[in-house]
Amino acid sequence: MSNKTKELKGILVNQLTSKPIGISAIDFPTLRNIVKFTSREPQNYDPFVPLKNVEQIEKDVKNSYYQRLTNDKRVSNIYKFLLKEISNIHSSNTNALGSFPTSVIISLDLNQEFETKEEYLEFIKSAKQEDYIGAFYKEIEDNEIELTIPDGKFALIVDGQHRLMGMIKLFKDASNNEIKIGRNKLKDEYPNLSNQLVLDYIKQFEFNCTLLLGFDKWEQGKVFADVNFNQKPVNKSLYYDIFGSYPDPNKNDIFLSHMLAMHLNNNKDSVIQGFIKMLGSGKGFFSQAFFVEAILNHFRPKGIWASLPMDYLNDGSDYKILPKFFKSYLKAIKDVFNPYWPQDGQDTSRKYPNILCKTTGMGALIKLIDPIYRKLKIDTDFKSITSEDLTNLLKSELVKAKDKGADFFSKEGSFSGSGSLGLQNKLYTALGQELGYFKK
Template sequence: MIDYTEIEFTEVSQITRGRLGIAKVKFYELEDIVRFTARTEEKTDTLTSPSDVLKVKAENARFYQRLINDDRTAKIQQFIIGEALKEYRNKKGLSSAKSLGLFPTATLIAINTYPADSIEEYEEQYYQYEKKYENQITLCFEKDNIVYVPKGNKTVLIVDGQHRIGALKSLYPRINESLTYKNKLVTNIVDSDFLPFLRDRIKNFEVLCTLLINFDVYEQGEIFASVNFNQKPVNRSLYYDIFASSPDTEKNELKLAHDLVNHLNYNNSSVLKGLIDMLGNGDGVVSQSAVMENLMKLFGRGKVWNTLYLDYQNDGEKYIVMGAFLRAYFAQIKETFDLYWPGQGVYKRKDYNDVLLKTTGMGAWIRLINDIYAELNPNHDKPLEEIKTLLKNKFDLIKDKADFYFDKKSTFVQGAGQGLQSKLYKQIAFDLGYIQTPD
């Protein structure tokens, strides 16, 4: 006999392409059925390795969330213990402080269902069949606004709110005599009866849940990004990675910029390989978002790569020259200004102090493409070797100004905003003769 967690929900109508529900679920019921995931970096070149892309995407499809931050989880646990202490002491008449230990915003959970008319049909056609072949159970049964989730299969995916559930999950088994609050043993603050009290409060803690019913994994990822990007801080690199890597993403500027960044970060011929932080929380001296946001400015009407962008949108092949140009462009930057290129073993922002490839430098270099590409390859037809020679000649003109531009003591060090990027770009563009004044 299959044991189920039953989640009764109220369906909600909003502007969405899937079914939405709200419910309350006790922690001990939720803990048994949810799955914790974290988005991992797709380490492949999307411009030149389509088979690798498909393989990595298949492996990575479920893992679109931010990595669980242990410090954040620990803070939530301390908050829970502190509020439970207030409630316990208040009930004992030891304090007048009231507890406000609540999670007022909903945890988003994704539930996918098997299209059966009865639970018996679900078990026979789906559950028993998958178990027979030792496949993971990923689908539930739903009828009359009740979802029947088979226990012990980790069928439900947390889309947003995993730090809260993770905090409860990891705290519960640690409720014993060694439990601490603000570096003090809890049993030195109150009597030991608090421990079973806390255990019961967590076990029966009712979690507000928003149910995403039968949304595919990419839709779940988009919802996660939208919620976090619009309502609370989330790094832009993760946001761009989620939206631009979905297989359903239309051919837009976001998708093209993402593919170009992937190309630069993973192509073996790219001097930027491994130097771009794709998710905003890993290795790399400059973030994916800093590169993408400036690349997209080259695609607009009147910009140097507008015709190539239109070619991309119309399923052409000419746009590929952008990848080749960018590889040659940064290879020559590395050769000309090698002193300021990240040294061997430097793959993190905290270890790299020069301006050349920081956000300011990268922003200036990409803006300069609008001038330099228009001069060197206006018809997108010059051989790559000729472009390399032209780039070398061009950068040799400003080679002696490297210290002024890129040294960690230069005037372009303080900050990484658009204003400073523009200031450095204008200085380089002026020195190369593209504009009349650097101001």
């Protein structure tokens, strides 16, 4: 670790938090050097089997982040915006409005071990990278604060990564005399600018920053979610992945649903292994958000498994029927309606023509678990029944609709189309009627 430190000054703000929040104006060179860019990655372990490497899994979960990957188009648009506004301000154009008025939110760990700044600085002199224990935080007076940060990328960016990334890209291109706007060189688009002028303006730019001081990853994730899910439209799969990764008394149903989705997508005995687009992207036939929400309906207060989320969090045993039931149910679906199941080579939604394993088919079939389960539980002990016997029992129910498989699940059938909730409900009703659960 470098012996160098950076100092930030700011103002403490009074908000509804138990931990301190500050605001500060931080110049681009400083912010660029202290911020670490992160992105959330899918978790590939199976939560319902014994873990072979518990320490590694715990480390991976602890260090998992909440940010989505940066979007190249958004970064490019900010890059162009900055060039336009630099040109305006350099030409003394009164229309120059090149600002980012909303805060960039960054999070900093706080040091809890040293009472004085002098002790902290003495430690930094001999500290290694892995010894970093947070910034030294000091309240001065009148809500003024001072932060001492070791040289290095120790701040996490909670919101605003596209703004900062756009400026970093422009800074790099200007430093290498490689600024381009589309296919045009800088002089072609802005004759009044040079790469050096752009650098000079960027180096003076200050970001309005909100500082989350001592917030842990879960608390940072909550702030990120509040900003990005309550105030902006963001992929729901990311939301469920973040809040399904940690138990929380107010979201235990999401936690269990996420764990089931991970199990079914990662377990080698699951017929839908690799079918779920974790984080909402990549290979698969339906999104993590869709699948988690479909399962969540069964954990609602009047759902068939309303008591199981708390049972899971309290280390009970009742919840253990879930992975067995879902794997048996999906295996039964595959066996009964096999002509409409994805075949070899049909590994993406585009290549797979039928709807059985797309949103419409899966949405209706997961909803159908309710009447099937209510009927079977009268004479079935789901804890003691073997997976094979349960699969056969479920097949004996589903086979009643086998002859209608083409109409229900093929690309030429009555329910082929977009996976809207309305279409899922129509297919659910039709399946329920064919199986004798509802009157025709």
